[in-house]
C-alpha cells in the first residue's frame with residue numbers, strides 16, 4: 001500500500017472513530033447513517049430493497065422501467081454533450097434502465113457513479129461491465145460533494161446528476177435544503193438534477209417498510225454496531241440493543257433507533273460510553289415528502305422544476321430540476 005493510500009485509509013478510519021465517539025457523547029446519542037454501508041451493510045441493503053415490505057425500490061424501478069423514454073428525452077433534448085453523475089449510486093439497479101436507453105440511442109456520455117462504499121462500487125462496476133460493455137464509466141469512491149467537486153472541476157461538459165432512492169430523505173428538512181443549495185452552487189446554470197422522493201402515504205405502509213416482517217432493517221441497523229466492534233475495537237453486545245422504528249405523519253419523519261435493553265458500559269478503543277436501560281441511539285431519518293414540499297425545496301435552493309414522474313401508485317416521484 002502506498003504511503004498516500006495508507007494515510008487516506010487512516011484518515012477515513014480516524015474520521016469514523018471521531019464521528020462515532022462524538023455522536024455517542026451527545027445528550028441524545030446518535031450515529032451517522034452514512035456508516036451503515038460496509039460489505040455486510042451493502043448486502044443487507046440489497047436484501048431490504050428486494051423485500052416485500054420495502055416498496056420504495058419497486059416504485060422507483062416502475063418509473064425507470066416505464067418512463068425511460070421521457071427520462072432520456074429530458075436529458076438529451078438540449079443536444080449538447082453531458083456527464084451523467086450519480087450520488088450514492090449503490091448497486092445502480094434502477095439506473096441501468098436509463099443507461100441502456102441512452103446507449104441504445106447512441107448518446108456519447110460518461111457515467112460517474114459516486115459512493116462512499118468501495119465494496120458496492122466494485123459490485124456495480126462488475127454489473128456495468130457485464131450488462132453494458134459499451135458504457136464508459138468511472139467508479140468514484142467518496143463523500144457526495146468531495147467527489148462531485150472533483151468531477152465538476154475536471155470536465156466542462158454539462159452535468160446531469162442523479163440522486164435516487166430517496167437518499168435525500170436521509171436528511172432533516174434543514175439539512176436537505178442546505179444540501180440542495182450546495183448542489184446548485186456546485187453546478188452551473190442549465191445543469192440538471194434528477195432526484196427521487198418517497199411521498200407521504202398511509203402511515204402504516206411507511207412504518208412497515210422500515211420495520212419489515214423479515215427483520216432485515218433491524219439487522220441492518222445492528223450491523224453498524226458490529227462494524228464499530230470490528231473496525232474501531234468496540235465491544236457492543238448486539239443482543240443488548242433492539243431496533244425501534246417510528247413514523248410521525250405530521251412531520252413526515254420516519255426515524256430509526258437502537259434502544260439499549262439494559263444499563264451497560266461499552267468500550268470503543270480507549271473510550272467508555274455508558275447506556276441507561278431504554279436509552280435510544282438515533283440512527284437515521286427517512287423523511288417523507290408532499291409534492292408541494294418537493295417543489296418548495298427546488299425553488300428555495302436555486303432550481304426550477306422541469307417535470308415530475310410518478311410510479312403507477314403515486315407513492316414515489318422522480319423530479320427533474322434545472323439549475324437557475
Ligand SMILES: C[S@@+](CC[C@H](N)C(=O)[O-])C[C@H]1O[C@@H](n2cnc3c(N)ncnc32)[C@H](O)[C@@H]1O
Pocket residue numbers: 033034037045087088089090091092093114115116117120142143144145163164165166167
Ligand atoms: C439507501 S442506499 C441507495 C442506493 C441507490 N441510490 C438506490 O436508489 O438504490 C444509499 C447509498 O448511498 C451511499 N451513501 C450514503 N451516504 C453517502 C455519502 N455521504 N457519500 C456518498 N455515498 C453515500 C451508500 O453507501 C449507499 O450505497
